[in-house]
Ligand SMILES: Nc1nc2c(c(=O)[nH]1)N[C@H]1C(S)=C(S)[C@@H](COP(=O)(O)OP(=O)(O)OC[C@H]3O[C@@H](n4cnc5c(N)ncnc54)[C@H](O)[C@@H]3O)O[C@H]1N2
């Protein structure tokens with residue numbers, strides 16, 4: 001049977017994935033949240049011309065010559081403007097952030113003057129506009145500086161504050177429930193019995209989902225029975241999860257019960273099995289309002305599928321304007337053999353040559369159980385289905401893994 005191409009599978013996972021509801025949030029809670037609306041400045045910044053330095057506000061024409069003398073008629077500090085006007089021969093003491101008084105068109109820094117009581121002598125000629133920040137040089141009222149779909153950086157928060165927004169409209173975080181399956185799994189730190197495996201998949205998946213802005217719900221490990229798997233799926237629905245991720249039990253073995261349990265619960269299955277390595281037995285469907293991604297149990301398969309499918313889905317539901325991973329161009333660091341019908345995602349290390357060329361070095365062992373290789377990898381090297389064998393130096397494409 002022909003397996004579904006990865007691009008079709010991704011399109012199916014994302015089909016109908018709309019941004020979740022909008023909510024207002026205080027600015028100090030808004031880091032990494034996704035804007036639901038464009039944000040326009042509520043004020044002009046700076047609202048008036050302001051001094052960039054400590055010194056004297058003058059008329060440039062009066063202070064254009066070294067040794068010119070001026071009379072200090074007042075003072076302006078940040079937040080305390082001067083009410084008068086700078087006339088011929090006048091200077092006003094000014095500090096950084098002070099409003100440039102009427103009549104003045106330059107600031108002479110104090111290091112370039114000699115002060116004697118109310119008299120100052122200019123030691124460096126003034127230049128019109130120098131050391132003055134004109135009104136609106138940063139932004140003007142009504143200007144849209146932050147756009148819908150942006151995931152807010154710490155710098156965006158400072159900008160939003162400067163634009164005078166105490167809160168912002170953002171999208172609700174997707175809720176991702178994660179259910180592991182497998183009789184053999186024991187928790188890290190325990191003493192595994194014969195044939196037992198230490199649970200690892202959930203640690204990577206929770207962290208990956210959270211780093212993309214999702215809230216996660218840990219549904220623990222279900223035993224390999226229909227009853228236990230079904231109970232896990234029901235708990236996901238009761239928790240109000242937007243997305244259920246299962247790991248394990250996705251293949252064709254007698255103990256692989258996830259598909260059966262989902263079918264019994266009434267899932268509308270979009271696909272099961274894709275032309276991808278690792279990750280072939282992945283499944284996707286919809287159970288009421290809850291989207292379901294059934295990941296294979298092999299640790300590398302579950303992570304790679306989470307990275308390739310869950311991450312764009314979380315981004316789409318979070319309302320982000322950019323949801324897809326960016327493929328980067330690189331060259332092969334070593335020869336690779338011809339590929340079969342499955343699109344290959346090879347764990348690779350990255351090096352940058354002196355000329356800036358990115359080199360992708362696939363690790364030697366690509367078995368989907370090898371966690372050490374996964375942790376050491378910095379990228380996934382993408383090999384198209386049926387790609388012919390290729391020598392070191394051949395151009396290739398990589399997806400950088402989160403650092
Ligand atoms: N006859 C066939 N057998 C298999 C096929 C196939 O097409 N025909 N596909 C293989 C591929 S590819 C994959 S991938 C695996 C996926 O199988 P499952 O999703 O059913 O995974 P499990 O059997 O439950 O587990 C596989 C492996 O991973 C370990 N595991 C599971 N969960 C965790 C966890 N949370 N933390 C750490 N390790 C976990 C589990 O102990 C097994 O060792 O099927 C192939 N078989």
Ligand code: MOO
Nearest residue numbers: 278279280301368
């Ligand atoms: O598709 Mo499986 O993930 O190769 O081991």
